[in-house]
Amino acid sequence: MGQEFDDDGVVCGNGDPENEDQAIAIQDAFTEEVTGASNAQEVTRASSAGEVTGASSGHFTLLTTAQQATASSVFGTSLDFGGVYLSDFVGVENRSFTIAFAASALLSAILGLPSYYIINCGTFDPATPILIHELTHVWQSQHHRDRVQYMQNSLASQTIAKVRNVSVGSSANLFPFSPYAYIPGKAFSEYAAEQIAKQVEKGVAPIVAHTANVVVNVRDTDNETGLATERCENKTSAGVQF
Numbered sequence: 001m002g003q004e005f006d007d008d009g010v011v012c013g014n015g016d017p018e019n020e021d022q023a024i025a026i027q028d029a030f031t032e033e034v035t036g037a038s039n040a041q042e043v044t045r046a047s048s049a050g051e052v053t054g055a056s057s058g059h060f061t062l063l064t065t066a067q068q069a070t071a072s073s074v075f076g077t078s079l080d081f082g083g084v085y086l087s088d089f090v091g092v093e094n095r096s097f098t099i100a101f102a103a104s105a106l107l108s109a110i111l112g113l114p115s116y117y118i119i120n121c122g123t124f125d126p127a128t129p130i131l132i133h134e135l136t137h138v139w140q141s142q143h144h145r146d147r148v149q150y151m152q153n154s155l156a157s158q159t160i161a162k163v164r165n166v167s168v169g170s171s172a173n174l175f176p177f178s179p180y181a182y183i184p185g186k187a188f189s190e191y192a193a194e195q196i197a198k199q200v201e202k203g204v205a206p207i208v209a210h211t212a213n214v215v216v217n218v219r220d221t222d223n224e225t226g227l228a229t230e231r232c233e234n235k236t237s238a239g240v241q242f
Contacts (some may be wrong), residue, residue, distance in 0.1 A: 010133040
């Protein structure tokens, strides 16, 4: 990559606090449009009838068979596609971001948290690198005891990168420190949320192999360890990739 300091690939918006209000609005729209429910009982009925995970609307759609096949070529059988939706919404600065949530407290108790994942790419046909990057966050959620820890880790990693950039006189969000930058060859558990997503997106073999070998919906201790600590790297340092 030489002296090129732009991120080589996807820069998503999971770490952007500006997306918080939009995420709430998207959840509300999803609950109304996809479940067609106004209360917990209706949502539970719709879920039992297969209407929730089988429905689509103007703003939300399940992954196509082709998109699932593309994902399976990377993640193997480790992803549960039920409840994973694409939306035509997009985050700040046109960054894609993925939210995880339950439609109701009753569903949380019955089905576990979260019930749904919404990948917001501004399109139902995102480029493959974007799709794989965001599905990595779904994977991180499905294999963690706290299904929203990937969002908290992404935000924390973005925050420390900004603080360190300010400390060296940079006003840029991603230079020289970036939550997407990583040093290759470390253990899976030594990377944070965006560092893992970046490597899966780029096809880094050991990281991809780890994700594919975890049993669907089973907690992964390496994933939980990695998401416990916020991390970023300096793009100008030797050996750092981004």
